[in-house]
Amino acid sequence: MSLTEKQATFSHDDDDVVVVIGSGAGGGTLANGLARQGINTVVLEAGALHTTADFLADEWASFSQLAWLDPRTTSGSFRLATDFAGLPAWIVKAVGGTTIHWAGASLRFQPHEFQALTHYGPVKDANLLDWPVGYDELAPYYAVAEDRMGVTRTNGIGGLPGNNNFKVMYAGAKKLGYNCNTGHMAINSQPRNGRLACQQRGFCFQGCRFGAKWSTLYSELPEGIATGHLEIRPESHVARIEHDKKGRVNAVVYFDKNGKEQRQKARVVAAAGNSIETPRLLLNSASSMFPDGLANSSGQVGRNYMRHMTGSVYATFDKPVHMYRGTTMAGIISDEAHHDPSRGFVGGYEMETLSLGLPFMAAFLNPGAWGKDFTRAMDQYDNMAGMWLVGEDMPRESNRISLNTEVKDAYGMPVANVHYDDHPNDIAMREHAFERGEAIYGAVGALETIRTPPYPSTHNLGSCRMSQKAEDGVCNGTGQTHDIPNLFISDGSQFTTSAAENPTLTIVALALRQSEKMGQMLKQGAV
Amino acid sequence: MSLSRRNFLRNSRNALIGALAFSNGAIALLAPSRAWSLPLQMLTTTEAETLLKLTRHIFPHETLEDAVYAFVVRDLDKNPATHSLMDTGLKDLNRRAGGDWLALDSEEQFRHVEAIAGTQFFETIRSTAVVSLYNNELAFAHFGYEGAKGDGGYLYAGFNDLEWLPDPAPADSGIKPRLPG
Structure with a gap:
């Protein structure tokens, strides 16, 4: 039966x-939470409805x-603006949003990370600020999120069995x-909550066909629909939010799957279109x-856009690894995640295994590269292990989502321009992380290590940030906008x-x- | 003769033809026969052969069969948007080579490839090849990627079969899920 067949x-x-x-980690969870009340x-x-069988x-x-392949533009000195000028982000346009694509890593933020300004002190050319909500306030919601999502090594849930890529990282780490x-990981190590256990398929990024990895598509949304208080409308592309004379939002205008303009009245509007589309919508x-x-x-609005410090290290060995077999993010090292100036x-960073299939390895290993250095690495594909490095990046006013009025989407609306310059702190952290990643693989006999630059961002953050004071941000500690009480982020x-840490667990909490x-x-x- | 008539004649006679050179490779096991042929829509046989060789210089995999590089030529050939670019780019390459780039020895050929790196012609071939060359079953077999074979999961098919490193401590890993039923 289709998800929407019997919905209210x-x-x-x-x-x-x-x-x-939006129906991803934020929107899907919020909607279910409301429906259950x-x-x-x-x-x-905006996206279409797929089932796990479609993946x-x-x-x-x-x-x-x-x-999400609708047009976007980029500017700034980050390498993505050169390598993938029209694709600043790798996020999903489908029911379930990027919870279809995410790798499943579910790490709580560390308490001090909610008070970055207090703990790090002012950083030049960064716009650091403490969150208006702290770890202790969020802790009970983290606990509920871990239980709902089925996070391994919480609630008595066992860890996932380690795959080949994990074995290499693990041996080097030790x-x-x-x-x-x-x-x-929000990936079932045993069947749980109506979802199957992980079959080590290795296509986590392409949607989990077994539903072992948590996604709002087959957890929060059906649960909310079953209450009779939730209606999901796929292929409904929101163009703008309207307000009344008192300045309170009262309707959302969208284009349906036939391209026909529709207007849904509303008592409250919550924007959860990811950190590029949400500010674009407010600006539009x-x-x-x-x-x-x-x-x-x-x-x-649109400022302090963050995408995490990221990078990857791939290493080649004289024996087979077959890293693509099994969970994409199969092992985590958190020992560099602390703050140690x-x-x-x-700030700090996590090291997490990552693998790409041959087609995406070619696309992302070193975008734009050609010749023998590139092909020598590709020739070692089956003997390759890989890890992703992900750490705190600095909020900057100048790193921002703005409207590019020169480029319009299919509905005639200005598209988002994503501007990003790496902060010196991001660059120093990336260098440190690259060296540690190389050392891990070097310790177990890597023949060659390759530093891979950031992929199009899956972690898109900030851009409508929480702040204690209205002048410092867009919303308060509950996500309610400072200016419009019935508009939420x-x-x-x-x-x-x-x-x-990977953001999904915190978005859900x-x-x-x-x-x-x-x-x-x-x-x-x-x- | 009308343009379409000329094209029809061209289409009907042009093909990129080859034979698998490395018969003991994984690709030979997949191939139904040793000979392969790629019918061409717009490119001449010489143009196609030149593009194939050019792609071999851009992404040199010594033991990768021409049959796999031919996928790149196929995708360039079927993209009408790049035809005039291919035409002028190939003419330019031959002009630089004093008439016939394909006839040069490999080292000389490469010198001219380096010289055109970054041009729109070069980038179109490179960006097409980086997808087409590595996104097919023959390439998967050659490079040791199992592609859609992983669809059912590697849980009982080698997800943790690496034996040249010690096994992780059980507490740091996990156990396989219970079998259903």
Whole structure:
């Protein structure tokens, strides 16, 4: 039975519904949280509805099936602007959003990371700030999120069995004195919550055909629909949010699958379109009352866009590895995730195994490269191990999502331009991480190590950040915008700083908390 | 003679033809026969052979069969947007080579490839090849990637069969899931 077949439906004129824009980690979790409280919720999702049976074991074909490929532009000195000028992000346009593509790593932020300014002190040319919400406040929601998502090594859930790529990282890590295990993953190591166990398929990025990896597509959304209070409308591309004379949002205008303009009235609107589309939507919703876009009196909408410090190290060996077999992110080292400025940078980073199939290895190993250095590495594909390096990057006002009025999407709306310059702290951290990654593989006899530059971003953060003071950001510690009480930010755009860890678990914890607080506000008539 | 008539004649007679050179390779095991042929829509046989050789210089894999490089030529051939670029680029390459680049020895050929690196012609071939060359079953077999064979999962098919390093401590890894039922 299709997900949407027996769902409740709400009228376009129903002005009592909460409209959630986006169905990924933030939007999907929020919508289910509201529906479980009996609050009627309409989810507008730009992408199409797929089932797990649709997912493909073919990297390029899957990319065409799932990725957000609507036009975007780039600027700034980051290498992606050269390598993939039209593809700053690798995120999903489908029901379930990027929870279809994510690798499953579910790490809590460290307590000090919620207070980056306090702990790191001011950093030149960065816009550091403490979060208005702290670790202790979020901890119970982390616990609920881990249980709902089935995170390994929590709630008595065993770890995933390590694959070949893990074995290589693990052996190197042990030689260097690092701790390493198969991590906290929202991938079932045993059947749980109606989802199967991981079959070590190796196509985590292409959508988990077995549903072993948590995704809102087959967890939060069906649960919410079953309450009778959630309607999801796939292929509904939101163009703008409207407001009344008092400056409160009251409707969402979108284009349906036939390209027909529709208007859904709303009591509350929650934007969860990922950190590129969410600010774009607020900016594209400018009106005579809000000429700079919605919730933008601070001028901070779109600013402080973060994408994590990232990079990869691939290493070749004289014996086979077959790294592509099994979970993509199969092992994690967290021993460099702490804050230790003696390393020459603030914040920290995680090291996580990563593998790419042959087609994407060719595309991403060293974009633009050719000749013998490139082909020598490719010739060693089956003897290759790999890891991803992911760490805290610095929020900067100048790293921002803005509207490119020169380029329009299929509906005539200006597209997002993504501007990013690496901060010296990001560069120093990347260098340190590359060296440690190389040392790990060197310790177990790597013949050659290759430093791979950042991929199009899957971690897109900030851009509508939380702040205590209205002038420093866009929303408060609940994600409610400072300017418009019934407009919320519900995705990674809320992040005040990026922390080192993969963001999904924190997005889910924030969404669970937001749904609870929003429910209270609705019942009290506060919004 | 009309243009379409000329094209028809051209189409009907042009093909890129070869034979598998390394018969003991993985590709030979997959191939239904040793001979392969690629019918061409727009390119002449000489143009196709030149592009194949050019691609071999850009992504040199010594033991990778021409039959795999032919996928790149196929994709360049079927893309109408790049035809005039291929035409002028190949003419330019031959001009630089004093008439016939393909006739030069490999070292001389490479000198001219280096000289055109970064041009739109070169980049079009490189960016097509980086996808086409590595995104097919023959390349998967050659490089040791199992592609869609992984669709059912490697849980009982070698996901942890690496034996040249010690096994991780059980506490740091995990156990296989229970069999259903």
